[in-house]
Amino acid sequence: TTSNPEASVSIASHRCSTRPVQLSIMKTCIAASILALAASASAFAPAAQQAASCTQLSETKADLESLAAKSNPVLKYYDPLDLASTTIWGQSNEATIGFLRHAEIKHGRVAMAAFVGYIVQSNGITFPWPAVGGGVGTLTGSPPEQWDALPDAAKWQIILFVGFLEWFSEAAGTHYMRGGKPGQFPRFDESKELVPHPVPIGSLYDPFGFHKNKSEEAKAAGLVKELNNGRLAQIGIIGFLAAQKVEGSVPLLKGVV
Numbered sequence: 001t002t003s004n005p006e007a008s009v010s011i012a013s014h015r016c017s018t019r020p021v022q023l024s025i026m027k028t029c030i031a032a033s034i035l036a037l038a039a040s041a042s043a044f045a046p047a048a049q050q051a052a053s054c055t056q057l058s059e060t061k062a063d064l065e066s067l068a069a070k071s072n073p074v075l076k077y078y079d080p081l082d083l084a085s086t087t088i089w090g091q092s093n094e095a096t097i098g099f100l101r102h103a104e105i106k107h108g109r110v111a112m113a114a115f116v117g118y119i120v121q122s123n124g125i126t127f128p129w130p131a132v133g134g135g136v137g138t139l140t141g142s143p144p145e146q147w148d149a150l151p152d153a154a155k156w157q158i159i160l161f162v163g164f165l166e167w168f169s170e171a172a173g174t175h176y177m178r179g180g181k182p183g184q185f186p187r188f189d190e191s192k193e194l195v196p197h198p199v200p201i202g203s204l205y206d207p208f209g210f211h212k213n214k215s216e217e218a219k220a221a222g223l224v225k226e227l228n229n230g231r232l233a234q235i236g237i238i239g240f241l242a243a244q245k246v247e248g249s250v251p252l253l254k255g256v257v
Contacts, residue, residue: 060094061085064101071224095177102176105183108230115233118143118240122257142244142257165204168194183223 061084068077087096121143139146147155165185172194173186188195189202201207211219243253250257 060097064097067224071227091177098176098180098182101182105227105230108227108234109183111233111237112230114237115240118237121146144241144244 064084065077087093139149169185172191174180176182185204187203188199239250243250243257
């Protein structure tokens with residue numbers, strides 16, 4: 001705990017805004033692996049703000065216990081590794097919970113996209129035009145084989161775009177370890193100085209404003225559903241990849257993947 005709150009906030013903000021993309025990706029991957037063993041942490045519903053030593057944070061163990069009962073009424077709160085009581089990198093317990101919550105939500109979203117994408121690509125559903133230029137044409141085979149067939153230039157475009165989104169989510173808005181909501185992606189139109197060129201949408205989450213009039217109750221219920229779907233999708237995509245790599249590892253997918 002520092003005796004100079006303003007200096008502490010300044011240092012924390014600098015760390016979040018200048019963190020290399022590689023470190024951010026690595027830390028979220030590590031956290032996602034740990035969170036698979038603690039699957040009943042709460043979703044990022046609005047919670048009462050709690051004062052910390054140098055800034056205001058919102059994620060507490062009580063929040064996790066409350067929402068765990070909503071996400072899984074049978075199992076309820078389940079944290080065998082006691083992650084909700086630990087701290088990492090010298091941060092407060094609330095900041096640590098915010099970090100772990102953000103990692104789980106983010107990986108759940110990625111897994112949902114990967115699960116659906118794997119099914120679509122495995123069934124040969126593609127756009128009616130060539131996937132990339134240079135005479136590559138339509139990609140065939142399994143999704144990992146399709147990735148291998150992409151030219152290096154195409155792969156780097158995807159990697160750099162995802163890297164930009166990762167960097168922007170860390171640098172813009174209120175950081176999830178400093179009072180922001182875990183899982184909330186910053187708006188582009190509120191951090192224009194960080195965007196290298198104009199972006200036609202303000203929000204990546206709701207670019208057309210379909211959900212702007214949703215009630216807080218509806219949003220909270222939707223977040224619980226997203227949390228549960230994300231957890232199941234993580235199991236699903238790992239099952240697909242395991243079945244493809246190790247024959248017989250997933251009996252239900254034998255001969256399917």
